[in-house]
Amino acid sequence: MSDIxxxxxxxxxxxxxxxxxxxxDAVEARPSSGTETAVLDRLAxxxxxxxxxxxxxxxxxxxxxxxxxxxxxxxxxxxNRAPLEALRRLSLEAPAxxxxxxxxxxxxxxxxxxxxxxxxxxxxxxxxxxxxxARAQGGGIVRRxxxxxxxxxxxxxxxxxxxxxxxxxxxxxxxx
Amino acid sequence: xxxxxxxxxxxxxxxETRGTAVQKIRYPEEQMHRIRYTKLTERQIxxxxxxxxxxxxxxxxxxxxxxxxxxxxVTDAGPTLSYRFGSRNRLSVQENGGAVVEAGYGALALxxxxxxxxxxxxxxxxYNVVIDQDTRLATVFEIWFSGYDDNREVQRQxxxxxxxxxxxxxxxxxxxxxxxxxxxxxxxxxxxxxxxxELYPSVIYSNFVELTRFGGELSFCAPxxxxxxxxxxxxxxxxxxxFSGTFTLYVLDVNRVEQIxxxxxxxxxxxxxxxxxxGRGEKLGRxxxxxxxxxxxxxxxxxxxxxxxxxxxxxxxxxxxTNPILxxxxxxxxxxxxxVVFPEGRAMAGNKLPTSAxxxxxxxxxxxxxxxxxxxxxxxxxxxxxxxxxERTWHEERYEAWESAPNVLMFGHLLTGAPRHDCYEVVxxxxxxxxxxxxxxxxTPYVANEAAAETWFGVIEMEGLTPPKYRRHRxxxxxxxxALTWNYSPGLTSMHLYSTPHSLSWIxxxxxxxxxxxxxxxxxxxxxxxxxxxxxxxxxxxxxxxGTILINLRTMHDCGMSxxxxxxxxxxxxxxxxxxxxxxxxxxxxxxIAAA
Numbered sequence: 001m002s003d004i005x006x007x008x009x010x011x012x013x014x015x016x017x018x019x020x021x022x023x024x025d026a027v028e029a030r031p032s033s034g035t036e037t038a039v040l041d042r043l044a045x046x047x048x049x050x051x052x053x054x055x056x057x058x059x060x061x062x063x064x065x066x067x068x069x070x071x072x073x074x075x076x077x078x079x080n081r082a083p084l085e086a087l088r089r090l091s092l093e094a095p096a097x098x099x100x101x102x103x104x105x106x107x108x109x110x111x112x113x114x115x116x117x118x119x120x121x122x123x124x125x126x127x128x129x130x131x132x133x134a135r136a137q138g139g140g141i142v143r144r145x146x147x148x149x150x151x152x153x154x155x156x157x158x159x160x161x162x163x164x165x166x167x168x169x170x171x172x173x174x175x176x
Numbered sequence: 177x178x179x180x181x182x183x184x185x186x187x188x189x190x191x192e193t194r195g196t197a198v199q200k201i202r203y204p205e206e207q208m209h210r211i212r213y214t215k216l217t218e219r220q221i222x223x224x225x226x227x228x229x230x231x232x233x234x235x236x237x238x239x240x241x242x243x244x245x246x247x248x249x250v251t252d253a254g255p256t257l258s259y260r261f262g263s264r265n266r267l268s269v270q271e272n273g274g275a276v277v278e279a280g281y282g283a284l285a286l287x288x289x290x291x292x293x294x295x296x297x298x299x300x301x302x303y304n305v306v307i308d309q310d311t312r313l314a315t316v317f318e319i320w321f322s323g324y325d326d327n328r329e330v331q332r333q334x335x336x337x338x339x340x341x342x343x344x345x346x347x348x349x350x351x352x353x354x355x356x357x358x359x360x361x362x363x364x365x366x367x368x369x370x371x372x373x374e375l376y377p378s379v380i381y382s383n384f385v386e387l388t389r390f391g392g393e394l395s396f397c398a399p400x401x402x403x404x405x406x407x408x409x410x411x412x413x414x415x416x417x418x419f420s421g422t423f424t425l426y427v428l429d430v431n432r433v434e435q436i437x438x439x440x441x442x443x444x445x446x447x448x449x450x451x452x453x454x455g456r457g458e459k460l461g462r463x464x465x466x467x468x469x470x471x472x473x474x475x476x477x478x479x480x481x482x483x484x485x486x487x488x489x490x491x492x493x494x495x496x497x498t499n500p501i502l503x504x505x506x507x508x509x510x511x512x513x514x515x516v517v518f519p520e521g522r523a524m525a526g527n528k529l530p531t532s533a534x535x536x537x538x539x540x541x542x543x544x545x546x547x548x549x550x551x552x553x554x555x556x557x558x559x560x561x562x563x564x565x566x567e568r569t570w571h572e573e574r575y576e577a578w579e580s581a582p583n584v585l586m587f588g589h590l591l592t593g594a595p596r597h598d599c600y601e602v603v604x605x606x607x608x609x610x611x612x613x614x615x616x617x618x619x620t621p622y623v624a625n626e627a628a629a630e631t632w633f634g635v636i637e638m639e640g641l642t643p644p645k646y647r648r649h650r651x652x653x654x655x656x657x658x659a660l661t662w663n664y665s666p667g668l669t670s671m672h673l674y675s676t677p678h679s680l681s682w683i684x685x686x687x688x689x690x691x692x693x694x695x696x697x698x699x700x701x702x703x704x705x706x707x708x709x710x711x712x713x714x715x716x717x718x719x720x721x722x723g724t725i726l727i728n729l730r731t732m733h734d735c736g737m738s739x740x741x742x743x744x745x746x747x748x749x750x751x752x753x754x755x756x757x758x759x760x761x762x763x764x765x766x767x768x769i770a771a772a
Contacts, residue, residue, distance in 0.1 A: 122667075124523050124667055125523065128719075128740075129495070129715055130524070130668060130670050130682065132493075132495075133695065134668070136482065136491055136493055136693055137380070137482045137686060138480050138481055139479050139692070140667070142666045142667035143667070
């Protein structure tokens, strides 16, 4: 639960930071004090984009491989960020497509998303003996396929980019 | 020729009975789930195991297949055991090259497969070894006491391996877990005189009916292992967890329907049972399997966290640890605080029949033989009034009704204010003017929040109906031995095994469709009409629920109710599921009262 709270808090913060997301195309429109500064600024942002792309590609590869730690790092939430069922498995097409990376105005945050399909697990409520027994053998859950995207937020610390949060947000969920 | 040390064999004298000398069936004073087995201390067990150091007793002659031989059993992730068999009942063993220990043992053979058993004297440990003498493959069942909260519950770890022979490479294959006998069932008659019905509807549990020891009224369930030796021969073991903790292991040949085995544990009088046995059987039939084709069960797909991370860890259903027991005062307080009648959204009712308005507007009396006459006024689809004949005041209750077949309905309701928090769960057949009521009450002499039930047969009295004078619905054994799957809602499917005329087992499926956890409770079956049965079961020494369903084998759909009391209050809720026919065991004949 604390994990969810932390992520929600980050979203709140990141949401503000990304309120005016700055894509690469918009860099030139940014006011600068001079040509040299503008070029350096543009170069820094290109380097940031490249670094975020590399982090994204690495993370996508881990998800594609079904690496448990990577999958475990992804939570699931509704589009309004209400926590959703446990996420069991993610299926990414190979090679994973990544939506355009958006850099934050503060230069230390970024966002991207990876379209994918996820298997969500909903625990059955503990209402009867059958569920008790199913849980005792590691079951007692309903699995459903959901189609959507993993929304990634990044942060830059000590000059290095890392994934700060990864949330699968479904656009459609199949019937169980 | 009977073997030595017969004291460790089961004897009828040890079986508690209230019967007289002429009684043919020895019913126990308490059934297995009601016995308060002594919580033996480690010291008590150690002392009692002194009698096991000499090896197991046997009513049949011991096999001499190992006498005079030395063998080395190598297991893949377990011990290496070096044996020297001095005779047919003495051996020495070295575990992993350690000290040589002398012990008594016993062996039996079933064609080319041999089984021997011994304890390590001075310890609470022992080994039971199954060897295929042709393939050299071996499976070792390492067992020990005092490895769980309840010291008397035998723990086991299975090691697969082979008999090492100098100059020969290890065999490439191993014995392995299997689902190849899942669905089988046997009647066994042992050389001890003990008869059992043993049913395998799961890959991790089994169902056994003690015809001799417990009179065969009820079936019980135990965590079990199934190991494939080859297509004809299997090793089976169970531990009577939550009961005596006794360990049973046998090798069975499904072609010959013969067994050789060992039983180790403490009976209800805490006396040591350690003996080998042989048995002959009868195959009782075979239930359907629900795994994908090609899945032979060499991997059991248990979910995360299902297997405790310790030696011998296995999933064991322990209802006594998961269901709170209340006092009568606590029950009354819980009921006063919360009564829930037919809540929406229950997983057990995901596939329930539509609520029927058939009864709305009807005024009728259900007159039960030896029971009350109950007058009803059905005012709305979920509102009724009732009163016992002679009462002046009507009682209002919320009810629900389902029409299982034309003119055959089931409905139920609580009796608000009744001292035992009663409920009526009724099947009414308007074609024949017949009614049967399962009268549920909360509280048994054992547990205050455990439901009890009685069955009333009777008729419908109503304008336009003339009820029969003599005909009634009746108890039946037509369902006995049958198995039906029940899918209640996504993710919640079980299988009922109507194991005896007086008990029902329920099996929860694993992810791949294998049978998994299993438990059992007292039950009763009433025939309503062709292909339609009213069944109830009591989850005694479990969560105390009374489940009642009307089974329609033509629609393969049920309707019914669950009646339960816990700390969160009293609840009467709907049940509804889709069914599949899973087959039948031919067991009913074993429960019929025969002529002398």
